[in-house]
Amino acid sequence: MTDQHHSSDQPRRPSAGDSVSDSRLVEAHSHLARDKEEPKEGFSLLPIVVVFIFCGFGFWAGLYLTRNAAGFSPSAFDLNAPREVANDGPKAFEPDLAKGEKLFLQQCASCHQANGLGVPGAFPPLANSAWVKGSEDRIIKIVLAGIAGEIEVNGMKYNGNMPNIGAGLKDAQVANIVSYVRSAWGNHADPVMDTKVAEIRKAIGSRGQYSPKEILEQHPLETK
Amino acid sequence: MSQDSYRPSFTLSRVDASVAQPVRLFFASAFLWLILASIVSVITAIQLKDNSFLGGCSLTTYGRLKALEGNLFAYGWVTNALFGLNLWLMSSLTRFEFKNAWLANLGGVIWNLTLTYGAIQIVLGNMNGLSLLEMPKEVSLASFVGFLLAALWPAVAFSRRPTGHVYVSQWYILGSTFVFPITFALTHLLVLWCPAQGVLQALVHSWFYQNFHLLWFASSAIAAVYYFIPKESGRTVAAYYLSTVGFWTYFLFASWTSPASLLGSPLPLWIQSVGVVASLLMLIPLVILSINFLGTLSWNRGLSQSWNNTTLRFVLVAIFALILWGALFAVFSTRGFNAVVRFTSFNVGLEHLLSYSFVSFVIFGATYFILPKVTGSFWLSPKLVHLHFWSSAIGTVSLLVITLVAGWQQGSGLRTDWPSGIFPAVLFLIGHIAFGINAFGMLTAKLSSGHESTHA
Numbered sequence: 001m002t003d004q005h006h007s008s009d010q011p012r013r014p015s016a017g018d019s020v021s022d023s024r025l026v027e028a029h030s031h032l033a034r035d036k037e038e039p040k041e042g043f044s045l046l047p048i049v050v051v052f053i054f055c056g057f058g059f060w061a062g063l064y065l066t067r068n069a070a071g072f073s074p075s076a077f078d079l080n081a082p083r084e085v086a087n088d089g090p091k092a093f094e095p096d097l098a099k100g101e102k103l104f105l106q107q108c109a110s111c112h113q114a115n116g117l118g119v120p121g122a123f124p125p126l127a128n129s130a131w132v133k134g135s136e137d138r139i140i141k142i143v144l145a146g147i148a149g150e151i152e153v154n155g156m157k158y159n160g161n162m163p164n165i166g167a168g169l170k171d172a173q174v175a176n177i178v179s180y181v182r183s184a185w186g187n188h189a190d191p192v193m194d195t196k197v198a199e200i201r202k203a204i205g206s207r208g209q210y211s212p213k214e215i216l217e218q219h220p221l222e223t224k
Numbered sequence: 225m226s227q228d229s230y231r232p233s234f235t236l237s238r239v240d241a242s243v244a245q246p247v248r249l250f251f252a253s254a255f256l257w258l259i260l261a262s263i264v265s266v267i268t269a270i271q272l273k274d275n276s277f278l279g280g281c282s283l284t285t286y287g288r289l290k291a292l293e294g295n296l297f298a299y300g301w302v303t304n305a306l307f308g309l310n311l312w313l314m315s316s317l318t319r320f321e322f323k324n325a326w327l328a329n330l331g332g333v334i335w336n337l338t339l340t341y342g343a344i345q346i347v348l349g350n351m352n353g354l355s356l357l358e359m360p361k362e363v364s365l366a367s368f369v370g371f372l373l374a375a376l377w378p379a380v381a382f383s384r385r386p387t388g389h390v391y392v393s394q395w396y397i398l399g400s401t402f403v404f405p406i407t408f409a410l411t412h413l414l415v416l417w418c419p420a421q422g423v424l425q426a427l428v429h430s431w432f433y434q435n436f437h438l439l440w441f442a443s444s445a446i447a448a449v450y451y452f453i454p455k456e457s458g459r460t461v462a463a464y465y466l467s468t469v470g471f472w473t474y475f476l477f478a479s480w481t482s483p484a485s486l487l488g489s490p491l492p493l494w495i496q497s498v499g500v501v502a503s504l505l506m507l508i509p510l511v512i513l514s515i516n517f518l519g520t521l522s523w524n525r526g527l528s529q530s531w532n533n534t535t536l537r538f539v540l541v542a543i544f545a546l547i548l549w550g551a552l553f554a555v556f557s558t559r560g561f562n563a564v565v566r567f568t569s570f571n572v573g574l575e576h577l578l579s580y581s582f583v584s585f586v587i588f589g590a591t592y593f594i595l596p597k598v599t600g601s602f603w604l605s606p607k608l609v610h611l612h613f614w615s616s617a618i619g620t621v622s623l624l625v626i627t628l629v630a631g632w633q634q635g636s637g638l639r640t641d642w643p644s645g646i647f648p649a650v651l652f653l654i655g656h657i658a659f660g661i662n663a664f665g666m667l668t669a670k671l672s673s674g675h676e677s678t679h680a
Contacts, residue, residue: 022316025454030389032464046463046515054508061501068559069494076493079559 093172095191100180103173107165108181116185123160124153127185130221136192138219139178140166140200146209164209171197242321243311244598246328250308250374251591251598252667253336255660257300262653264293269649272642283347291358292346298356298436299339299367302579305587306444307332310378310397312594313451317394320381331373338366354415354429356436361416368412371405392467396447399475403439407432423490427483434482439475441579442546445586446474446513449539452589453520456536457529462519463512470512477502477509484557487566503557510550517543534609538589541617545581549574552628563635569643570631573624581620588616588659595666604665611658619651 070076105114111123118125126132131153132139144166150159166174171194179191270277271286278284307328315322322328342359345351351358359367378401382394411432414420420428454461461467483491483499521530521540530536552574556565565571592609596602603609623645630643 022455023319025451026317026389026391028460029391029454029464032460033389033468047466050466050511050515053511057505057508061505064501065494065497068497068500072494074492077490079493 093175093194095179095193096176097180097183097191099173100176100178101184103169103177104180107169107177111160111162116181120156122158124151124156124158126181126187128187129153132181133187133189134222135219136178136182136190136196137200138215139182140174140192140197141204141210141215141218143174143178144197144201145204145207147212147215148209149211149213151212162209166197166201167206171195171201239315239319239321240312240597242323242325243315245325246322246332246374246377247308247312247594247598248667249329249332250304250311251595251663253332254301254304254308254587255663257296257304257339259653259656259660261293261296261301262649262656264289264296266646266649266653268293269645273644273646282349288347288349288351291351291355292343294355295339295346295358296343298579299342300336302441302583302587304332304336305591306400306440307335307374309448309587309590309594310375310401310444311381312598313393313448313590314378314381314397317391317451318381318385320384322377322381327373328377331370331375333370335367335370335374338363338370342367352416356433357411357415357429361412364408364412364416368405368408371408375401375404391450392461392464392471393447393450395471396443396450399471400440400443400447403435403443403475403479407435407439426486426489427491427495430482430485431479434485435479437575437578438478438481441583443474443478445542445583446546448586448590449517449543452535452539452593453517456533456593457521457526459520459523459526461516462523463515466512467516470509470516473505473512474509477505481506481553481557484562487559487562500557500559504554506550507554510547514543514547535589535593537613538585538592541620542582542585542589545577545585545620549577549582552577565631565635568631568634569627570635573627573631576620576623576627581624585616585620588612591659591663595663599666599669601666601669604662608658608662612655612662615651615655615658619648619655622651623648 068079070079112118112126113123116125116127124131131142142162144164146162146164148161150157152158166177169177174197175192175194178197181187182189182191267278267284268286268289271279271289275286279286282288311322311328314320339359342363345360345363346358350360352360378397382398385394411428414428415425415432419425450461450467453459480502481499483495484503486499487496489496521527521536521543527540530540555561556570556574592603626643626645626648630639633639
């Protein structure tokens, strides 16, 4: 019985006799591990079948883990818990002042300045401004649609032109900016939610800039 | 079935002689613990049926004896036998002549003395509530030292091996030699010495339990099967190139399987699911092991040839047990099936399948091969070998049928009582006594001519 006619899937006889010495045993297997198969007619079905079966196992394992591991959340314990809990659900919006500040510096600070004081005679201040601290509808509308015309802020008159910055931003971004502005530099107004921004954006539709007169008709300045 | 073909060659006997003393010590202590554990297991089996049996004295109540039985079996019988088996196997494969046998002897003595102390503490009721960690915590330090002295020699033998091919048995032995002390130390630290909080403790314990069975027991037994099949059948292992994949996947997945035994507990869901996945992926190494083992043995009427060889007959039963275990383990780790059999006698059956039908049968087969080589004498009586094989085989099959079927029935709400295991327990005791008479006959035949002492 010679070795050449065997596939490596089949056992061979390294030596005659029933019992082999240990060194012969190791040596025979070292050949099996090292030597390449001679090319031959037909092919051995075993390796390819094994590979397919194992790939199947791997595929199933991935599928099972995706479905039953609750996104690897450390706080999910029960497979039968309601889906929202297991999947972390859609998160409620929370105004993020840090993001708001970052966006403010990018979008607004060139006119209103990083300290919110504006430029006297050119751009009105936001700090301690009645326009900012009062109705959230008013400030959101201004950010979304812009405002142009003569405007009086904290007793000083300005004749500015603010573009519709908010039209190019997402609801959550606008909400973050407005929330930041309403809480910075000594302002103490409530933050606004993204749903409120969405609501107003839908209500005013696509429109031109407000004039100060028009917006004051809708939302007069609050008297303290 | 006798060892007619036993003709020691010169080099082999030098290697064998260098490890003979510790191997005899480990085997002799293992046999004593095995017989003791079998006696205790008959008592606990009777107690399950008639709970007044020996119940009058607190020392012999069921709770203590059941814990004692488990510890004697795992640490006394299997672990001692694996010390000897791994040492002998690695020395033979690397042709390592053991110069410091007294160190291994010392380790064996420490291990067995601490086990004796721990066993007494368990009977006195001074124990912890986690299975296989029942012995009081001061035991763990001494037994860890004992283990290092007794069981790290395969690693030394391996590091001094002649250059060249590393046979697959050597991988498995080396793996289990390193896994056991790491698992043992970490678990005793995190469960007994500075206990982890909450559910983490249960996770650590189940990790220990699974590693102990899969990566210490089973991995060492797999190494022995890989050795005895080509050794006794005179053939090379079929599809040997797959054995590397089998080894790495086995060690990768085995230690991840433990959370599957904690399904439904307050562990994060993903840990439980990873446990389920790992348990099913254990089928990959098990398919490879089956191809390697059965492919070699079944080729060219090899099965009937193996049946007529004492060692291979035990190994053959062990291989089928391993395959059955792997299939049941994978299926019953999935959530649906697991929910049925959890907390039933089914788990007792699965554990028996692995630690007795597979691991202990491999050790039996290996002992019939090794003991003549390290004592220089022959087995006393082939009749006792037959008696041992048949009572252990019938015992293990009947225990499996009883526990697995009853476990399924319990889980499906079809029965409420715990099945009786008296019949298999008595069969095991008979078989183990037959085995013990044969083995101690050989060990003492050597003793009467020499001066070496075995553990008593």
